[in-house]
Amino acid sequence: xxxxxxxxxxxxxxxxxxxxxxxxxxxxxxxxxxxxxxxxxxxxxxxxxxxxxxxxxxxxxxxxxxxxxxxxxxxxxxxxxxxxxxxxxxxxxxxxxxxxxxxxxxxxxxxxxxxx
Amino acid sequence: xxxxxxxxxxxxxxxxxxxxxxxxxxxxxxxxxxxxxxxxxxxxxxxxxxxxxxxxxxxxxxxxxxxxxxxxxxxxxxxxxxxxxxxxxxxxxxxxxxxxxxxxxxxxxxxxxx
Numbered sequence: 001x002x003x004x005x006x007x008x009x010x011x012x013x014x015x016x017x018x019x020x021x022x023x024x025x026x027x028x029x030x031x032x033x034x035x036x037x038x039x040x041x042x043x044x045x046x047x048x049x050x051x052x053x054x055x056x057x058x059x060x061x062x063x064x065x066x067x068x069x070x071x072x073x074x075x076x077x078x079x080x081x082x083x084x085x086x087x088x089x090x091x092x093x094x095x096x097x098x099x100x101x102x103x104x105x106x107x108x109x110x111x112x113x114x115x116x
Numbered sequence: 117x118x119x120x121x122x123x124x125x126x127x128x129x130x131x132x133x134x135x136x137x138x139x140x141x142x143x144x145x146x147x148x149x150x151x152x153x154x155x156x157x158x159x160x161x162x163x164x165x166x167x168x169x170x171x172x173x174x175x176x177x178x179x180x181x182x183x184x185x186x187x188x189x190x191x192x193x194x195x196x197x198x199x200x201x202x203x204x205x206x207x208x209x210x211x212x213x214x215x216x217x218x219x220x221x222x223x224x225x226x227x228x229x230x
Contacts, residue, residue, distance in 0.1 A: 037221075043206060045159075045221040047117075091158065103149045103161035103174070104210075 002027040004094050006107035013082055014115050021077040021110045023092030029053075034068065034075045035093040035104065045091075051075065079112075087114045118143050122209050122222030129199055129229050136195045137225045139209030144189035146213045150182070153206040153224070162207075165192040199229045 003026040013019050025034065036048040049059065051068050059066045063080045079086055089111050093104040119142040129135050139148065148165040163184055164172040171184035186192040196203050209222040 043226065044223045045208065047219050047221075050219070093159075102147060102164055103151070104159075105161075106159045108158045 002029075002032075002094055002096055002105050004092050004105055004107035006090075006092055006110050008110045009108070010111040010113065012113040012115060015084055016081050018078060018080050019082050019112065021079075021090050021092075021112065023075045023077065023107060025073050025075065025092070025094045027094060027096050029096035032094060032096040035095070036066065036075075036077050037091045037093065038088045039091060039109070040088040048077075048090075082112075082114045084114045084116050087112060117219045118145055118211050118213075120209055120211055120220055120222040122225060124225055125223060126226040127228070129227065131200050131229055133199055134195055134197045135199065135227060136193050137207055137209070139192045139194070139211070139222055141190045141211045144213075145211040146189075147211065148186060148192045149210040150184060150192070150194045151208045151210060151221075153208060155204070159208065162194070165194075196227065199227075201229045203227065204229050 005024045008022055011019055032053045034051045038046040038048055049066055056068050056070060065078045067076045075092060089109045091109045092107045095104050121140045123138050127135055150162040150165065151159040152162050153159045161174050162177045162182055163174060165184050165186040166172060167186045167189055173179060181197055183195045194207060204227055206224045206226050208224045212219050
């Protein structure tokens, strides 16, 4: 069975601080895909990134960066110089290419609050 | 990536009734999925909507309660049957092609059962 753990239920920081959201995953498959989504108060899910299990390169996109470490089964997400507009619930998700469900397994989400 | 139109965006329904949610994709996609997000919770996969065959349901979800149709590669419906207040949730459609699936979600249907 696969599992995604986001241990941080809620994080509150002051604007301009850096913040890291943790994601730990479990899967027995050697090929899998990891995702991060943002869900603002309006409710829609906004895709942020996809990473496959063979690509351990870290990625940076503007103020966002992701650290993928297979050795610790983690795929952490860092926001640099946070802004109020970053306030949302962030979900980490996993899809394995092996047998079983093809859909995504989501973590419980981290509610990020950026205070002005 | 595909663009998904989902409707209705929200509804308030009486218990015991049924609601059908529509998901329209602007391009042909291999895979379509339905998720449920209960209040304050994460997303849970309900089923994979298979084109031309019966949907594949996850543990805890059954066809009688959540019948799904997928008549072609761009459209699917989810029906929530015999609703109770416990069915109050956001229902989301997701679609994609090949390894790229999971990119796109519909805007969701916010269902309240009274």
